Amino acid sequence: MSELFNNFDKIIKKRLIISIIIFAAGMTLSLCIHQYNILDQYIQLVMMYVGINIILTLSLNLINGYMGEFSVGHAGFMAVGAYVSSMLSVRFFNNDIGQIVFPIVVLIGGICAGFVGLIVAVPSFRIRGDYLAIVTLSFNMIVKSGLENVDSVGGARGFLGMSRLTTLPWVMLWTFIAVWIIRNFVNSSYGRGVLSIREDETASSLMTVNTQKIKVRAFMLSSFFAGIAGALYAHLIQFISPRSFDLIKSTEMLIMVYLGGIGSIGGSILGASVYTILLELLRPLGIWRMVLMPLLLVILMIYRPNGIMGLREFSFFKPAIDRFLRNK
């Protein structure tokens, strides 16, 4: 028995070391690329898109994949994060301080999105069913037309003036944070509660799980990360308009989630990367890529209806206890 537990300790230790190595390597690499411009600017840009899309996909996967609810308006939360952080950057930190307070600005953008998520979640989780889809759908539309009509944020013309503060190391760092937090969240006892809601909400409440509370909190966490992604996006493109956060953007997120596979962190990373890179590779086709992309999705749905990973997971993202039990 003690030998087994030693083995368990070994798995955990090994994993910790691997995680630290991956993190350190990723950060050093991105810092080097950024500092010495090793890679082409365009490739760097695509890499940053990939990172932002991974954060978005993870955030949506928490709701649609792990919790089994259906949110279709996550671009609305992205918009909140983007606008709040851009306003802060332009109105208050439009000088040298901007660079230093950038992480805080992004964080505030995320927190604001999280609170808006709370406002959306409380009424829509009272009843189970398609209500969340309807509420988030209309939320997305309200945010878009609301922003179009507020002149102080540029109205329909959009908002600009942010410096290009989003760099590859920042995106890399936030992506690591998102993966780490969401991975630990879904494997915590809280996250088990989220999974049990997806499986059977009634049975879950019979196991003393406070389903209402968990759903609201998971939704807040999800919208927080959507807001973070929005803030990073705004400081990368340096121009945001209500049109950047319409239903098409939300649909794009849904595509990445279902392409990668629901309920899987590895799937979210793969889905976001494959979709973003493929879209860039197909750029020479011009308007035809918008024909080819859906076609690829149709093919995927026929041959891989659960997405690339669908409810499966790289063992690296699973809790160590699982592997321990399997090898016992």
Place this chain on the structure above:
Amino acid sequence: MSNYILNIDNLTVKYGKISALNGVKLNVYEGEIIALIGANGAGKTSMLKAVSGMIPYGGNIEFQGKTLKNKAVHQIVSLGITHVPEGRRIFGNLTVNENLTIAAWGRKDNSGIKEDRSRVFKLFPRLMERIDQQSSTLSGGEQQMLAVGRAILTGGKLILLDEPSMGLSPIFVKEIFKVIKEINNDGATIILVEQNANMALQIANRGYVLETGSIKLSGSTEDLLNNPLVKEAYLGV
């Protein structure tokens, strides 16, 4: 056996205009096994659902002297009432281990959880063999074992079992009933809803016969087993 653990008074349940239960009165002493028998549609499941707060009801239900009215399901369960719903309702996409972990979700006493875990594995060694298996791939009997195992891990003083023998082979039924008796010996009070009236009355202390929403008969199990009405309608003798 003098303390009431559960007091049901004048319980009425309505689904729209149809009333499923009208004015049911039922008391459960600590440490008992109560068998609730009756035909389909007699209101057995509705009664359990009312106790665990899954459906709205009229009348009053008291658990250990405190009313359960207007409490959410998860609050009632944390007070110590565990409900094993009809049809098992295990979390199919999750592993056996995850199912058992979620069952102890609201508990803070880690040593107690560990103890109950080893108790479950002692009662059902099969679950230990299948610990890392996706639970929807278990056989029906194993799924029922998992459902009962979850109930043990939820750690209630009162366990409501809804048709634990449903869809099981006679050998499994015997085994499940043996385990129910063992759980009872370990200190839990049990309300058992069953179609299999014969088996249920054999392990129970007292029984109630429900018929179209009200209690027709009640008494010790010997009395019920010898009652000509019960014999004819539910035991098929």
